Amino acid sequence: MSERWTQAPRVAVVGGGLAGLAGGCALADAGFRVTLFERRPFLGGRASSYQHPGTGEVVDNCQHVLLGCCTNLVEFYRRLGVEGKIRWYDRLTFLEPGGRASLIEPSSLPAPLHTTPAFLRAACLDWPDKLAIAGAMAALVPMTPRDRGESFLTWLRRHGQTERAIARFWRTVLVSALNEDIDRVSVPSAAQVMRESFLKSPSAGRMGVPTVPLTELYSVAGGYLSARSGEVRLRSGVDGFRAEVAGVRLLTPGGEEGFDFVVLAVPFDVLSRMLPQTSAAEPLRQTLDQLETSPITGIHLWFDRQITDLDHAVLLDRTIQWMFHKSKLVAPASSRQPALSPVEGRGHPIPAGGARQLAGREESNGSYVELVVSSSKTLVERSRAEIIDLALNELHEFFPESRAAKLVKSTVIKEVHATYSPRPGVDLHRPRPETVWPRVFLAGDWTATGWPATMEGAVRSGYRAAECVARVTGQREATFVVPNLPPSGFMRLFRG
Ligand SMILES: Cc1cc2nc3c(=O)[nH]c(=O)nc-3n(C[C@H](O)[C@H](O)[C@H](O)COP(=O)(O)OP(=O)(O)OC[C@H]3O[C@@H](n4cnc5c(N)ncnc54)[C@H](O)[C@@H]3O)c2cc1C
Incomplete structure (x- = not known):
């Protein structure tokens, strides 16, 4: 693009999940004027927390963990200044029914x-x-x-x-x-x-676990953008776009708005609906149609006492796969900044200094655990009561002490379309950030990052899209994606 820029180009980022936030922050740092559109009233997308209406507790939509190999996510945390809110563990405990432990470290x-x-x-x-x-x-x-x-x-x-x-x-x-x-x-x-x-x-x-609710971690990105002349528009859904020679017009319920570039960082099914009804859009629409999703279920249980000393454990041979001891993992609300995450439709704004944020530590002797079932297809059709029954029975096998504990409250959160399914051949259908429209770029954990649908994949995709925008405007050396961890030991002998 041989344009001359007399002032910083305007970039619209559509989607305030990790892909949009990472891309937006990188672009703002590189001097672009960023406007971020997010349909919901909070940031974080699939990695967010909210005050659950049934229990009154602040819950993550699901426990999120990262690994030491997530170099771009860790770099994003450093950029935002929240890296201290991750606690790292070298050791994983694999538990068999009955409670026998194997330690992997x-x-x-x-x-x-x-x-x-x-x-x-x-x-x-x-x-x-x-x-x-x-x-x-x-x-x-x-x-x-x-x-x-x-x-x-x-x-x-x-x-x-x-x-x-x-x-x-x-x-x-x-x-x-x-x-x-x-x-x-x-x-x-x-x-x-x-x-x-x-x-x-x-x-x-190494496994990293956030010590604050997810929205508290990621809402920082909104302030980061605003401090760099960016604008964050919550409750601002985008319906579509029209690509023109000199810019891109975003179509919103309030009307049209023009930008120099657009990064579309929405889930793939949303993108499919946003594409213009033109033959140019057809190949991308067909590609997106090939992607499928897979569910994750989180089972949140509050007990009147402690049921284990472990912070987390991998659970073998049963439906439930992980136990996260949230009341040990999450710092007390009193020692944290207030969360800022109103939620639409499924909960309430979190009050400043929220009374029972992610429950636990400061609450009497009770405990809060979350059990996670990935690829939870067998649970999708089952009722909340059935799932809690099953989870409790299995939990009793792993943690015999839990039999004596009284279940104070509970909830089940099913994310039916949690992530794309990485089935054979899927990489053929994960698009690159560039599109047929020279000013429109894609980001999201489902794009061709080479990584699975994770927070790391989402951040990588946002950085890649930001690199594309920066390079198109003449910042030819712009590099936001950071390299993978270098191999160590004998792994240095292999390149693949
Ligand atoms: C239950 C669950 C557990 C998970 N556990 C882990 C884990 O332990 N570790 C890990 O690394 N990853 C985990 N993941 C995956 C991780 O959450 C995702 O990979 C990542 O958050 C995806 O980010 P994204 O920005 O690509 O997409 P999203 O987070 O989906 O962001 C898209 C954003 O676009 C917004 N949007 C949608 N439509 C519009 C519109 N029309 N206009 C404007 N905005 C719109 C959405 O509201 C959303 O905020 C988990 C995911 C789920 C669901």
């Missing part, structure tokens, strides 16, 4: 051998399982296999995995990371997770 051995001692000690796997896992890991060390249409389950069977290794290791790790069953997951998606988080370096697998 790094040792001083070089990558990719750093977790070997923990695996050798793990009681939840037998020797044939451990040998099989080592063999399959060795196959993933040199490079990420290509997508040949095979599911990862088939790949695992071809690589001699035992049923227990599949159930207790591969399925456990991958269903949480990819939010899809392993018989529906592509080989590169699964391999990327194992290589980036397990194999490349000891710090890659």
